[in-house]
Amino acid sequence: MSAKPGEGNMHERGCSIQSSDANYNGFWQVAQDQIVSRYIITTRHRYRSIIVKPWELNYVGCLPHHHHHRMPIxxxxxxxxxxxxxxxxxxxxxxxxxxxNCHAFVDPYIEYDDLILLIDLILLKSGVYRHLLFNRGAKPRLATEASPKDDDGKRKRGENSRWLLVLHLGSILIFVDAFNRWCHLNPSQSVDLSPWSGFTIFNFSRIFIGCFAxxxxxxxxVAAAYSVVLKMTTLIEKLRQRHSSLPESDIRxxxxxxxxxxxxxxxxxxxxxxxxLLTIWRPSRSEPLSPTAWNAPKLSNFLNMLDDSQLDIGWIVRNILGGISAGFGLRVILDCHPVFIMLVIFCGSVAKTAMAVLVSQWVGEAWLGYSLL
Incomplete structure (x- = not known):
């Protein structure tokens, strides 16, 4: 919708647009044209004018990003x-x-049981990550409610509840990780030794503190590395917006x-x-193949490298598979190139390895074989 001549305040290389719910599509079409031309758009919202810069305008409407409240995706x-x-x-x-946009259900996981969510988390499905990270706890729309109330404190309360969930979930998972490491580092514990003895509790406490550290x-x-990546990508996007304006993604x-x-x-x-599972069912050991059993000695040596006696399956699960799953999860929330995701994971692994070296001086040298990359 274009403004009539003489209506509103006309600016140089700009226009005055009066937005309403009925002509929202027309407003957005004009807004897109003005963004391409790098115009400054003047809108009217409740009888007051707001100057909206092109890089602050999003598709939600005529308000800048800092007026936007957290919404599900x-x-x-x-x-x-x-x-x-x-x-x-x-x-x-x-x-x-x-x-x-895609005409699919926004979040079908709200009807699923917790067991299905857990299985999909283990299978690394992106949909369950988005449900748990962005949509969990979102308020429904009431059919009898005329207009939803806008509460400025909802985002802050949601952020605080998310940090509480981090502490609750983290304490449980760190305890499970410490138990797995304790079983791995003490495979031949005497059956005569009580599991509640002072030595056992002290040994487990050291491992738990090491896992926590x-x-x-x-x-x-990971957080420090991504803060640097975020500043770099933001600077690059600002330089690119001098030639073309790209709307900020919902994930960002x-x-x-x-x-x-x-x-x-x-x-x-x-x-x-x-x-x-590896703690309960340890991999079986097999005899290595003789080089004369095959006509090709190189093939025999390669197959021996894949033997359980040569491979540390636990190390592969903890570090290789653990790094892949962490990168997949971060790919859901970090709106950047996969190369940057790999860099972020690498920086986090370096920090974890440095901490493992320090912890090994107190826990024991066997800790390094379990934790080092």
Missing amino acids: CTTCTRWSSHLYTVYESASNLRLERCS ETVAFHCG REFSYSLIPLTLFYSSLTKLFLSF
């Missing part, structure tokens, strides 16, 4: 949605919302540093699950 295409589902007269009578070092290394706008430890804890479930 589609688990398929990551497009934002006002609500996940609509509740009618009773809590059991609800209707799932469809995404305006490594986890904190890894998470801090909804990002919070509390998502990093929460994502890393969720992604560690795959590693802990397989490590727990």
